[in-house]
Amino acid sequence: MLEKMFNPDSVAVIGASRKEGKVGRAVLDNLMQNSKLKIIPINPKSDEILGLPCYHNILDVPESIKVDLAIIVVPAKLVPGSIDECGQAGVKNIIIISAGFKEAGIEGARLERECIALCEKYGIKLIGPNCLGIIDTASGLNASFAPNMAYKGNIAMMSQSGAICSVTLDWAERIGVGFSKFISLGNKAVLSENDFLQLFENDSSTAVIAAYLEGVKEGPEFIKIAERVSHSKPIVVVKSGRTAVGSKAVSSHTGTLAGSDAAYNAAFKQSGVLRADSIEEMLDYSRAFSVCPLPKGRNIAIITNAGGLGILAADACYYAGLTIASFEEKTVERLREKLPPAANFYDPVDVLGDASPDLYEYALDVVQDDANVDGILLLVSPQSTTDVPGIAEKIATTIKGSKKPILCNFAGGTRIALGEDILSKHGIPNYSSAERAVASMDALCTYYKIKNHKRGDPEEMPADREYARSFIESASKNKRRVHGLESMDILKAYDIPVVDARVAKDLHEAVEAAEDMGYPVVMKILSPDISHKSDVGGIRLNLKHADEVERAYNSMMSDVRHYMPDAIITGVQLQKMMSGGKEVIIGMDRDPQFGPLLMFGLGGTYVEFLKDVSFAVAPVTREEAKHMVSSIKTYPLIAGVRGEAASDIDSIIQTLLKVSQLVTDFPEILEFEINPLMVMPEGQGCVAMDIRFTLNLNE
Amino acid sequence: MASIMISSSEEFSGKSSLCMGLGKIFKENGLKIGYMKPVGNILIDVDGSLTDEDSEGIKNLLGIDDPAKYVTPIHLTDSLIDDALRGVEKDLEMRLSDAYSEISKDKDVVFVEGTGWIGGGSLYGLSDPDVASKLGIPMLLVARFNSVSAVDRILCDVRIIGDKAKLSGIVLNEVPQSMEDRVTEIIVPFLERKGIKVFGVIYEDHTLRSVFISEIVEDLHAEVLVAPDKLDQLVEHYLVGAMEASSAIKYIRRQPNSAVITGGDRADIQMAAIDSKVKCLILSGNMRPSGAVLASAEEAGIPVILARGDTMNTIERVEKLIGHAHIKQQVKIDRITELLKNHLDIPAIAEEMGVKLKE
Missing domain, CATH: 3.40.50.261 (Succinyl-CoA synthetase domains)
Structure with a gap:
């Protein structure tokens, strides 16, 4: 794959120029560093450039010359035409250096889509557009307009930013770092990091893979490929846009939704990718791998x-x-x-x-x-x-x-x-x-x-998928997107223990339910409009007899109506009051890049403030689930401190695996949270006390 | 000739919709329909003369060719109010009854729409019950029902009507679906026990609450940056994107049928909205987004509109539009007629008015 892209015998430069300072000239100059390469300038206004015979169109190149690679530097609006001609001429590898595509706006995006369609039509492999080009030190190819040629080395580098390519090359030259291949990814219209990871995997001149990325194109595929490749070669990635301001810049620059940094961290960790925080650190790591x-x-x-x-x-x-x-x-x-x-x-x-x-x-x-x-x-x-x-x-x-x-x-x-x-x-x-x-x-x-670590496959957790499916289908039919307490039954389909609870439509039913269940009970408001129940007085704990239930019911309704006068209230839920357990949270957010991102943390009021949570991309292995639990800072509180009994950690892990299965089975679930999951002492299991999830009903 | 006055407890309760829907249904029955909104309060200029926006719309929809000066003979202007406050006699009653007799000519049925809310116009002697009593016609009350307090309002309205006019019955409108049981099992029987005839219960309807993107564009005098061919979609809610992108994604996902209002410089929110496939993106403050974002919106087929006003101003305007949208489009008209046919006891209304409908 891509053999002739990186080791071509002949290269055409569409938009070649003899004028100093033009990209078409810089590319020619760089290519000419390799005397063995047949270089074919294409320019409708010239018959000769720098002593090389120049053709007016790629279609004019005699059939005896097989063009392995075409580098296009003409203005964006002319590019689709050039690709079409390349396709007709049988060229299979193209690098578009020209800018003015999706990064530039609507018209550019249209041109880019045209290019992609043409590449599909002719089976063309495309790098770019909007890139610096590529360098292969093993074959001696410099198909870029970079001012520096890379030294020979065993580090393969790819970068989503052309400018960072220049920075890295220049820096590397100064400190004597060599590269095997150097790729500027550009807009990643056709070939992306996933293709090049696989290329580097099988490239004998590459021992280390380094990358600067602003995002990945196909998250789940990236994890799969990186996980395999990282077993043979180290992958060091700088992923920018970590912060809110950074990700805003990424969105503006690339027109993509930057996934959360937590998701990247989790995905990198699970796939064995080493994350570097800066280009300097990336080079530091890469150099260590390169020689040690x-x-x-x-x-x-x-x-x-x-x-x-x-x-x-x-x-x-x-x-x-x-x-x-x-x-x-x-x-x-x-x-x-x-x-x-x-x-x-x-x-x-x-x-x-x-x-x-x-x-x-x-x-x-x-x-x-x-x-x-x-x-x-x-x-x-x-x-x-x-x-x-x-x-x-x-x-x-x-x-x-x-x-x-x-x-x-x-x-x-x-x-x-x-x-x-x-x-x-x-x-x-x-x-x-x-x-x-x-x-x-x-x-x-x-x-x-x-x-030396084998990740293994996530185990399949048993579930009544039919039940869950019909539940989600009926929600779709009723156009119910956001679900809470009233939808706890979906957990039963995945064998996740749920607290003993009853729904009551009015005070009378509430008292009846409490009497029936036995005291003490907890009362929670049921409303599709209320997500933070405790903020509006929608939770009453430890109700010990009918009088208390009645008072709690009346004052709760009054509170809720005061804080949220427009909220639709469908009733209350009564739960058995649980004691002696510890509250934890299991959640999931569907990340735009990597899909279901599982979250685990200690529950309670301070959790949002402390942000002591762990993440992993589902489906997770048992080992990853274990790690999620043990990697939070407050883990000792669950494991038992100062003589306190340990919580039933196995049951947390088991629940994590079940939730992982649920959100993997149903991509319609966009967000999911069991909060709290009450974990009892070791051997006594855990129970889900409340949930909230959002379904995607767009389709 | 039969006639009825349609009044409401509050503004924006559905009087115009009811007039239009009933008018359409009666017309389908082969009856000659007349319509009046005696006191116009939403004044617009049509071909050089003032008239009421609602009445102009309904006149067109029902294909009524009576002159505007009879359909809406009185305009609620500042001077009308000032004169009334100063005790200047304006002969309003005469204008009302003259117009009514013109409209009634050759008609089988005339629907008379009230102004604003039931008590409005009392100061110049033309509240809805005043008008009904002067014209000697019964009243139909439409009441929005979102909580039990609506019952208080209805009982109060019945008192206001008092002996002035006859109340034929009421229609409960925009009832939340979740309250269906409570309303049918408890509220309606209660009202009926009080001697108030309930002609029907109409539930909240997404289509009617929503507003076309094109209406938003028109109202905001906005510039359409992307997908001008996709403005014929309905928007049901709006969301304001002012938080961090990670929180914005959650909000937007919960209500993707929304229009998202955010600043032109918030590429993160814009992309979150595009990724969640919202109905449209409204950028405030006249700040153009980046080319890459526009390109993504275009690929996703999501209209992006650029409003001149700042975020607060844009929010206020959009808020006013959604929920109070005027019924202009065929989709909504069809929907109203369908709702009335399904949920109202039309024969009972006809009977109260003394009209016979073909089955």
């Missing part, structure tokens, strides 16, 4: 010639969840043999300020032999007696031959520059701070786990 073997655990050794740097690194390790290794006895002994007595022989190892290149090398050799060490941070400060270039030169060979990852932090500016250059020459990254090195080490450790 993977650590088999999270035990880190620090070697430093300055105590302060070592402490900073140790702190950073702690925050990243990395462990400072406990050395084997022989390691300490061997260090003692050669290091000065004032040195520190335990982790962090301090070789002292005047340590020679040889001593650094010795310490590094000893530490990397230690079975308790999974990765090493090598820190160098430029003290007066420090031979920075010497150290760099000495350790470079060791690092390249090591079976463990060794990340360097030559800290400083002018005096470490030479050392940094030497490392760079050897293809070894230098991190400007211990924190950056630690973050990358953490990425390596995390990826080791991802690579």
Whole structure:
């Protein structure tokens, strides 16, 4: 797939130009860097450009020349015509660099749809429009108008922003990072990140995949592909538009609805994608993956010639969840043999300020032999007696031959520059701070786990789908979108325990129901218009006898009518009062990109304020459900603190799996929430006390 | 010739709709229909002379060619009120009865529509019961019913009518579907026990409450940026997108048949609305959205209209439109007739008026 896109024998440039400063010229110049490539300029006004024979139309190119790839740089309105001609000429790969498509407005979007239709008609693979182009260092192709050609390397990069392509290329050139392939995605009219993930997966010159994305096109497909690819190659993604203001900018820029950041986090986590917060971090991680073997655990050794740097690194390790290794006895002994007595022989190892290149090398050799060490941070400060270039030169060979990852932090500016250059020459990254090195080490450790972890398939939960289906169908018929308490029965179809409850239309029925159920009871208002019942006085707890039920009923009606005079009240619901449990929430929001995003959190009044919740894209595996429960900060409160009995966590997990099944089975459910789910002590299960969900009745 | 005055407890209760629907049904029965709204309160200029918007509409819909000066002989102007307050005699009664006798000529049935609410016009002696008694015709009261307090209003209205005119009966209008049981089982029997004939109960209807996008465009003097061919759709609700996008999605999803009002710079809300396939996007403050957003709206076939006013002003206008939309479109007219046929005891109304309908 896409072989001839990235390794063509002949490339046509539609809109080629000899004029300096024109994109049509820049593309030609870049292509001409590869002398083996047959380049065919197309321009209706020229017969020759830069010494190359120029054709007026792609259809004029003699049949003896098979055009593998066409790069289109003509104005947007001419592009569909050019694609049509390419199609007739049998060209199967096209890059549209021209802008003026969907990003520009209605007319542009129309042109883009035309392009897509033509590509479908002729079976053309298309990159762009509105992009910088592509670079393949293995084949020597620079089909872009980028001012820099990438160095050869094993990092494949794709970017939804052309400008960020330029930024990354320029930066990479400065710090000596090489790429295997470099792709500017543009508007992703036909080919998108999902296609390229698969391309990189099978690309022998690629070892690391990096991406800058503003959104993904097909969320569920992305998860599936990324999950598979991440087992063979690390995927590092910067996804912008994390905040409300950022996502507003994404919407304005791309005309897409930015999904929630929580959904991206969850999807990335579930599919083994490592998220970087900035381009700098993306390059940091990618460079580590590019050269380092993977650590088999999270035990880190620090070697430093300055105590302060070592402490900073140790702190950073702690925050990243990395462990400072406990050395084997022989390691300490061997260090003692050669290091000065004032040195520190335990982790962090301090070789002292005047340590020679040889001593650094010795310490590094000893530490990397230690079975308790999974990765090493090598820190160098430029003290007066420090031979920075010497150290760099000495350790470079060791690092390249090591079976463990060794990340360097030559800290400083002018005096470490030479050392940094030497490392760079050897293809070894230098991190400007211990924190950056630690973050990358953490990425390596995390990826080791991802690579060796099998996600498994979500288990199918038994359910009475017929019942749920008929429930939803009848709601559709009645045009009822928003459902609450009165629709608790849908939970029964998925075998989710529901609190014993009765519906009463008036006071008389309410008292009768309470007497029948036994006290104490809870009374809740039933109204399709009221979502926050407690805000309008629509919940009364712990009613112990008929008198209390009557008073509660009357005062509740009065309250509700006062706060929401227009609300339609269909009656009240009486529930058995539950005690001795803990309240949790299980929810779902259908994300525009990834679909059903499950949410779990501790219930109660503070939940909205604390935002201590976990997310995962449904359908979830049992392991993911478990992780959802255990990853909230307040987990100890459910697990039992200070002698308190543990809650029935298994029943929460079970309910999460059932809800996951329900919202997967019925895409009509747009939002769903069991709030609260009352969790009883271990072994005693849980019960749904209230629900709310919204159905999509558009269809 | 039979005649009836249609009055209501409050404004915007459905008098015009009832006149129009009943008129249409009686006309289908081969009867010659007349219509009057003696006191015009929504004044418009038609071909150089003032008339009432409702009466002009109904006149056209029922194909009545009586001159406007007889259909609506009196106009509720400031000077009419000032004169009444100062005690200046205007001979209103004479104008009323002259017009009525002109309208009644060669008619089998005349529907007389009240003005505003039942007591309105008392200060110049032409409240609905005043008019009914002067013309010697019975009254039909239409009352919106959204809570039990409507019963209070109805009982009060019956007192106002008192001995002045005869109340034939009432129609309960815009009753929430959820109150069906309560209304039919408790409220109607109660009213009947009080000697008030209930001709029927009409439930809230989405089509009638809604407003065409084209009406919004017209009212806001807005510019249509996208999908000018999709303005013939009905909008039932409006939502204001001023919150964070994540919350906006929830609100919009719960009511996707809405028009979403938001600022031109809120690309996040705009995309949330487009993604939820709302009926239309109203951008306030004359701020054009980004090209990419417009392109997405066009792909989804969602009209985007640009209003000049600020958000608050736009909300106020749209709020006024929805729920109080004037009946101009055939869809709504057909819907009204259908509702009346299904839910009103038309033969009983005819009988009260002394008219015989063919079956």
